[in-house]
Amino acid sequence: MRSVSEIDVERLTGRAFHPSPVAWEDEVLYFLMVDRFSDGRERDWRDNDGVSVAFGETPRLRPENHGNALGTEAERAAWRDAGERFTGGTLRGLRGKLGYLRRLGITAVWVSPILKQVPGVESYHGYGTQDFLDVDPRFGTPDDLRDLVATAHAMGIRVILDVVLNHTGDVFDYAVPAPVWDGSTFPVAGFRDTDGKPVLPFGPLTDRDTGVWPAELQTLETFTREGRIQDWDRWPEYLRGDFQTLKDVALLRPDGSPSPALAALTRAYQFWLAFADLDGFRVDTVKHMDPAAARYFASAIHEFAASIGKENFYLIAEITGPRSFAFRTLQAVGMDAALGIADVQDHLEWLVKGRQNPVDYFGLFRDALQDGKDSHTWYRNRVVTGFDDHDQVRKGARKARFAATEHGDRLAVAALALNAATLGIPCVYYGTEQLFDGAGGDDRYIREAMFGGAFGPFRSRGRHAFDEDHPVYRGLARVLALRRRVPALRRGRQYLRPISGDGVSFGPPQIIGDGPMRAVVPWSRIFAGHEVLCAINTDPFAPRTAWVTVDRDLHPPGTELTCHFNTDQHLEGTVVRAEPRNGSAIPVTVPAGGFVAYW
Structure with a gap:
C-alpha cells in the first residue's frame, strides 16, 4: 500500500479477533527492543515447547565469558560502536523465544516500534519511522509480525506494539543549518533521497525509500517545521519542536481540528491493529502531543478496536514529567494507563537499595487523593510500574541497570517482587531477569543484545543469555506464579x-x-x-x-x-x-x- 486510502477495512475486519483481557492489572508486561532480543541463531536454549535446542551458531553465555569483547583497544571500540548500530534481532527470533517468556510468567509482551525506519540511519530502537505502512526489513516482514502475534496468542501472551505519531524520522532537512525552536517556522530544503540528501521537493513521491509514507504525509503542512527543542518543559516548545533530528508532525490544523496527517497516521495504526490482531499500543511521547490530538487518536483507536470485539484494547501513554501532570494528561487524552517513568522507578529502586524511605514509594499510591481519585486502588490498572528501562532519563549521565550498583545483583529478586506484588501493572525490562548491568552511562549500554552478537551483555560478544536456570529468572518465575494464583496481589x-x-x-x-x-x-x-x-x-x-x-x-x-x-x-x-x-x-x-x- 502507498496510501491509507487503499486500506480495505472490510477485508481486514471480516474475521474473529483475539479478545481483550477483562482486567489489565492481571497482566505482567515484558518490554523488549526487537533489535536487541533474539536473532534466532542461538543454541543451548529451550524452544516454545520447552525442548532443548542443541543446534545453532551462538552458545550460551557463561560467567567466564564476561568481558570477552574487551581484549584489545580495537576490540573494546568495536564493542562500544556496535551498541550504536542495528545488531540483528528480528521478529522471528522473538517468536521463537515466547516459551522463555511464558515460563517466566509473562502474559503480555511490549514490543519496540517495528515500522520502517529511514534507510541508512542506525535507528535500531525504531522511533524514527519513515514508512508507517511497512515493517522495517531489518526486523522482518508484516507477515512475521502477524505470525508473532498469532503464536503469542496461542501461548496465552498478548502483544502491545510501541507506536509513534508525534514525529517521523529524519525525512527532510531545513534550508538553514540546525535551527532551534524560537516560535518561527523555518524554510525546508526538501525530502531526503535514497542517499539521505534533501533534494526532493515536497509533494508526491514514487520511491518508497525516500521521503515519508503513506502518500498523505508528503505535504509541507504535515510538519510543524519549527526546529529542534532546547527547553523540554517550555510550552509550546515541547509540543511543536523537533526531537533532535526527528521531525515533529503537525497533528492539528490551525483551527484545532485533526490534521490530515493525524487522520492518516490514525488510519495506519488501525490497519496494524487489525492486520496483526494486536492487544494494545504503547504510545510514545504523549507529553509532546497536543491533548486534543492525542484524544482524537485514543478515541478513534478505542472505537475501532471495540468494533472488532476488542473491548479493552489498552493504550499506555508515555508521559514524562511530574506525576500530577502525567495523570492530568492521561485523563485529558483518554488513554488507559501511564508509564510510571520517573518517580515510580526512582522510589522503587532506591527503596530496595535502602536509600529512600518506603513511605516515598508507597505514598505514590496512597488514596490517590492528590490526583483527584477517591479510591486507593485506582492505580492498579492506571500505571505501568518497573525500575529498569531503555532510556533511564531519571539518571542523567549515570545510566545503568538496577544490578549495576548498591548490591543490586543481590537485591534483584526483592525489587522484582516489590514491583510484582504492589499496585500497578508490573513491567519487566528484558535482561533484568538475567542480571544485566547496563553499566556505561549511555543509552547504548542499557540496551544490550540478549542474543549476544557484536554487543552482548556484560561486555561480551557471541554469547546469548537465554538461561532459564539463572537464579533470578527462577526466582521471578516463582513470584509471578504466586501473583497469578492470588487475586489480592493483583487487585x-x-x-x-x-x-x-x-x-x-x-x-x-x-x-x-x-x-x-x-x-x-x-x-x-x-x-x-x-x-x-x-x-x-x-x-x-x-x-x-x-x-x-x-x-x-x-x-x-x-x-x-x-x-x-x-x-x-x-x-x-x-x-x-x-x-x-x-x-x-x-x-x-x-x-x-x-x-x-x-x-
Whole structure:
C-alpha cells in the first residue's frame, strides 16, 4: 500500500479477533527492543515447547565469558560502536523465544516500534519511522509480525506494539543549518533521497525509500517545521519542536481540528491493529502531543478496536514529567494507563537499595487523593510500574541497570517482587531477569543484545543469555506464579505496615543515620476480606526479623498465618501466631535480599 486510502477495512475486519483481557492489572508486561532480543541463531536454549535446542551458531553465555569483547583497544571500540548500530534481532527470533517468556510468567509482551525506519540511519530502537505502512526489513516482514502475534496468542501472551505519531524520522532537512525552536517556522530544503540528501521537493513521491509514507504525509503542512527543542518543559516548545533530528508532525490544523496527517497516521495504526490482531499500543511521547490530538487518536483507536470485539484494547501513554501532570494528561487524552517513568522507578529502586524511605514509594499510591481519585486502588490498572528501562532519563549521565550498583545483583529478586506484588501493572525490562548491568552511562549500554552478537551483555560478544536456570529468572518465575494464583496481589488495596524490633515500639521502616536502610519492608494487599502480608529484606547479606502489624479485624491476636512464599523455599509452610502488639502483629523473618508472603 502507498496510501491509507487503499486500506480495505472490510477485508481486514471480516474475521474473529483475539479478545481483550477483562482486567489489565492481571497482566505482567515484558518490554523488549526487537533489535536487541533474539536473532534466532542461538543454541543451548529451550524452544516454545520447552525442548532443548542443541543446534545453532551462538552458545550460551557463561560467567567466564564476561568481558570477552574487551581484549584489545580495537576490540573494546568495536564493542562500544556496535551498541550504536542495528545488531540483528528480528521478529522471528522473538517468536521463537515466547516459551522463555511464558515460563517466566509473562502474559503480555511490549514490543519496540517495528515500522520502517529511514534507510541508512542506525535507528535500531525504531522511533524514527519513515514508512508507517511497512515493517522495517531489518526486523522482518508484516507477515512475521502477524505470525508473532498469532503464536503469542496461542501461548496465552498478548502483544502491545510501541507506536509513534508525534514525529517521523529524519525525512527532510531545513534550508538553514540546525535551527532551534524560537516560535518561527523555518524554510525546508526538501525530502531526503535514497542517499539521505534533501533534494526532493515536497509533494508526491514514487520511491518508497525516500521521503515519508503513506502518500498523505508528503505535504509541507504535515510538519510543524519549527526546529529542534532546547527547553523540554517550555510550552509550546515541547509540543511543536523537533526531537533532535526527528521531525515533529503537525497533528492539528490551525483551527484545532485533526490534521490530515493525524487522520492518516490514525488510519495506519488501525490497519496494524487489525492486520496483526494486536492487544494494545504503547504510545510514545504523549507529553509532546497536543491533548486534543492525542484524544482524537485514543478515541478513534478505542472505537475501532471495540468494533472488532476488542473491548479493552489498552493504550499506555508515555508521559514524562511530574506525576500530577502525567495523570492530568492521561485523563485529558483518554488513554488507559501511564508509564510510571520517573518517580515510580526512582522510589522503587532506591527503596530496595535502602536509600529512600518506603513511605516515598508507597505514598505514590496512597488514596490517590492528590490526583483527584477517591479510591486507593485506582492505580492498579492506571500505571505501568518497573525500575529498569531503555532510556533511564531519571539518571542523567549515570545510566545503568538496577544490578549495576548498591548490591543490586543481590537485591534483584526483592525489587522484582516489590514491583510484582504492589499496585500497578508490573513491567519487566528484558535482561533484568538475567542480571544485566547496563553499566556505561549511555543509552547504548542499557540496551544490550540478549542474543549476544557484536554487543552482548556484560561486555561480551557471541554469547546469548537465554538461561532459564539463572537464579533470578527462577526466582521471578516463582513470584509471578504466586501473583497469578492470588487475586489480592493483583487487585487488592495496599497498606505499608509498621514494624518493630522489640514488639513494643512500632513505626514505618525508615532510614536511620547515614547508612542505607537494612530492614524488613512489609505491606498488605487486602481483597474481598483476604489479607496477604508481603515483605522484602533490603539487607543483601543477612536475614532480618521484625514484628509486623497486620489487620486486627482480619487477623486478631491468636490467628495463625502461614508462610506461602519464601525465597528460601525450605521455610515455606512455617506458621506464625498473631499477638496483641500494636493491635495485632506477627514475627516475620525475610532472607537476605528476599521476599515472603503470609496469609
